[in-house]
Amino acid sequence: MTTFIKIFDTILTADKDASRKAVREVRKFLYRTHSDRNDYDDIKNIIDSAPGEYAEISEDWRQENFVIAVSVIYYLHDKESQPDFLFSWLLHLLRHKNGNIRHAAVRMIEHELGPLTYHLRCPGKKSSFHDFSPEQADYIIARLFEGLHILMNDSWKPMYKKYKYIESLPSGTYKSAQMILSHLEDDCGNEYIRHLEELLRQK
Incomplete structure (x- = not known):
């Protein structure tokens, strides 16, 4: 069987x-x-x-x-109450040289972005699909945001300056992290992203 x-x-x-x-x-x-x-x-x-x-x-x-x-x-x-339960592993996978592994990691992280950003996209409405608080979601998002920036800093190459669009970037860790960050920015909105950037600068 x-x-x-x-x-x-x-x-x-x-x-x-x-x-x-x-x-x-x-x-x-x-x-x-x-x-x-x-x-x-x-x-x-x-x-x-x-x-x-x-x-x-x-x-x-x-x-x-x-x-x-x-x-x-x-x-x-x-693990609906712990959407980041594999984030440390998935962020590690984004460093892998194999593009299929990175793509799979991107998909798994992006799967959690909807629930994590629900309180931002639907303020005041309670979701029946997860039971973590907006404060918990904010904390997880901030940690993910920081993790993505660490990946981008570690994988940055000067040649990336010439690329205007994410989809044009060469395949690699930097592009994978940018893809997730772009998705996160779309879900969170510019004001919230500026708040995350300020938190990052304070570290």
Whole structure:
């Protein structure tokens, strides 16, 4: 019987071809007609243990397979009250030389931006999809904002000055961080971003 645990075991232990095929199987298995509670428990356990599992992987291609597979099921995590529970790992992944890994990390971080910025986009309205406070969201956003700027400072190259648009930037850590920051700016608004910039200058 196929399970998410077995699929991820293949990704983590099988040869290159079988591991790659297992990544495709994740999406197929996720969207099959029938599923049960055990599947979702497996998904939550896989996501929770992802940073530790990733740390044990030595092959670049297997790292890519694993991160992409995790990104497919990431939205089913049960950490709605802790949207930043994997941010330190995801920000680490943004430094990876593999563009597919960076792209997967961008997708997972951006998945959390909607809930995190809800209080800014819909002031005064309570969301039924998460239970963290606006103050908690502000704190998480500020830490993410700082983390993105650290990444951009560390990966900055003078050649980037000639690029007017983010999409024109060469693929890399700087571009990935800019993509998330742009999304964050759209959701937060200019005034809030200026507030975050001021907080950053005070550090």
